[in-house]
Amino acid sequence: MNEHPLRNRHIDTLRGAAIMCVLVLHFTLAYGLKNSPLGDILSGWLLRAALQGNFGVTMFFTVSGYLITSMSLRRWGELSRIDIRTFYLYRFARIMPALLLALAIIVVLGTFDVPFFSNSDGDVVRPASYFIIAAGSVLTFWHNQLMQTAGYFNYCLNVYWSLSVEEMFYLLMPLSCLLLRRSWMIVLLCCVAIAAGPFYRSQHTDNEIYFMYGYLACFDAIATGCLTAMLARREVPDARQGRMLRIAAGIALAALYLRGIEGHEVFGFTLVSLASGVFLLGSSAPSATERAPRMSVLRWFGRHSYEIYLFHIIVLAGMRNVVDKAHLSYGARLPWLLLFLCLTALAAALVARYVSEPANAALRRTRIKSM
Numbered sequence: 001m002n003e004h005p006l007r008n009r010h011i012d013t014l015r016g017a018a019i020m021c022v023l024v025l026h027f028t029l030a031y032g033l034k035n036s037p038l039g040d041i042l043s044g045w046l047l048r049a050a051l052q053g054n055f056g057v058t059m060f061f062t063v064s065g066y067l068i069t070s071m072s073l074r075r076w077g078e079l080s081r082i083d084i085r086t087f088y089l090y091r092f093a094r095i096m097p098a099l100l101l102a103l104a105i106i107v108v109l110g111t112f113d114v115p116f117f118s119n120s121d122g123d124v125v126r127p128a129s130y131f132i133i134a135a136g137s138v139l140t141f142w143h144n145q146l147m148q149t150a151g152y153f154n155y156c157l158n159v160y161w162s163l164s165v166e167e168m169f170y171l172l173m174p175l176s177c178l179l180l181r182r183s184w185m186i187v188l189l190c191c192v193a194i195a196a197g198p199f200y201r202s203q204h205t206d207n208e209i210y211f212m213y214g215y216l217a218c219f220d221a222i223a224t225g226c227l228t229a230m231l232a233r234r235e236v237p238d239a240r241q242g243r244m245l246r247i248a249a250g251i252a253l254a255a256l257y258l259r260g261i262e263g264h265e266v267f268g269f270t271l272v273s274l275a276s277g278v279f280l281l282g283s284s285a286p287s288a289t290e291r292a293p294r295m296s297v298l299r300w301f302g303r304h305s306y307e308i309y310l311f312h313i314i315v316l317a318g319m320r321n322v323v324d325k326a327h328l329s330y331g332a333r334l335p336w337l338l339l340f341l342c343l344t345a346l347a348a349a350l351v352a353r354y355v356s357e358p359a360n361a362a363l364r365r366t367r368i369k370s371m
Contacts, residue, residue: 009299010246011063012285014276016302018059020162021257023312023344025053026159031325041153055214057162058221059271060305062276065168065225066232068173072189078203079177080187090364094306097339097359098351099163102310103138104239106156107131107180116155116317143169144213151209159313165218187230193223194270202266203359211265221273228277232284249279267290300345307348307356315344 016125018020028050069079076082076215107246109117111128119126120133134157144161152158180186204210204217211217239244301308319340328336 007303008283011067011280012278012299012302013296014059014283014302015063015305016296016298016300018056019032019254019301019308020298021053021056021059022309023341024050024105024337025056026313027340028053030320031328031333031336043152048259052260054258054261055186055269055272058218058272060162061218062225062228062273063280064169065222066277066280067225067231068170068356069085069226069229070232072174072177073229080181082174082177084174084178087174087364088170090245091361093360095163095167095170095354097363098307098310098356101351101355102314103135104220105314106154107135110154112154116320119154121151124151124153138163140363141171144209145211145214147213156317157307157315161213162218163309165215167224169222175228177343183230186248187227190223190227194220194227196220198266198270201269203268205265205278212269217269220270221276224273225280226278227350228280232281237282237285239285242282245282246279249275249282304345304348304352306342307351311347311351312340312344314367315347316340 052320070086072079072082075086106117110119110131113128119128119130130153133146134143134154137146138160139159143157143163143164145164147153147158147161176189193216196216197218200214200216201211204214211367240279253272256272259268266277295303319336323336
């Protein structure tokens with residue numbers, strides 16, 4: 001399968017690596033890998049590595065800031081010229097169709113008290129009516145804030161905290177650019193966000209919902225992506241420089257990932273976002289958008305990362321209703337992980353083909369017809 005000639009295969013690869021980190025993390029939290037045959041071979045190293053998946057979310061935030069800024073610059077020439085109506089429509093068209101489907105599935109199953117879909121956290125069980133607040137918070141960009149008061153109250157909805165961060169960025173980004181107008185002021189705002197991130201995290205190292213899920217805990221990664229896009233517009237590396245930047249950034253990302261989050265809560269996320277920014281700068285080299293001979297598995301996962309993000313937790317919740325951790329032998333956990341990845345990929349492909357892509361195209365056509 002050939003990729004679209006305008007897609008950047010290196011960015012898709014980075015997104016594929018990021019979503020894979022998240023998938024392995026959530027599977028490990030659900031079923032564990034410790035003491036499995038594979039885990040024994042690697043003497044616990046695999047388990048430690050699997051639990052660093054939140055760094056993958058940081059990579060996503062950096063990519064998001066980079067892509068949104070890059071596309072805005074290409075479309076309007078300057079950030080101060082953003083057509084706010086078009087910007088919001090395009091973001092709505094990309095995000096909402098698949099999200100509404102995912103929320104509908106979770107709410108319906110949760111209303112019937114299907115385990116892992118209902119609003120329950122240990123001994124705390126909330127009524128089905130709580131979905132009005134829970135699903136509503138996802139749609140109105142403050143689900144991460146709700147979790148700061150309610151905790152981990154819904155297995156499936158919990159993972160959508162990061163979407164609230166992205167949605168808030170989509171809401172504020174064009175407004176900030178139109179208000180500030182000058183590039184140096186936009187750069188200054190990004191620098192403030194980058195400085196605020198580690199300071200905010202340093203105040204909340206004792207509460208992971210705050211230090212990982214808060215807006216200020218994540219906006220530094222998005223701001224890094226925005227600055228990288230603005231830099232790439234002025235200083236485009238050649239093919240050799242781009243390759244060297246990607247290799248150096250890839251090594252740095254691997255090292256930071258293996259070092260782990262624990263004990264590095266304050267600056268670990270900052271360093272991951274900076275390394276991701278370097279990788280993205282290297283990906284701006286001209287050869288990055290050349291047509292590749294075939295689509296790799298990692299690039300495919302990156303290309304469909306949004307649908308995978310939305311539906312992997314629904315797949316995992318369904319699997320947990322079939323077989324729980326206590327009844328899954330250690331030897332079966334690696335095949336169970338592979339089954340999880342395959343089912344998630346299938347669900348994402350179907351949603352992309354029959355929901356996201358046609359709905360996105362139809363909504364964008366409404367904007368073109370109205371012009």
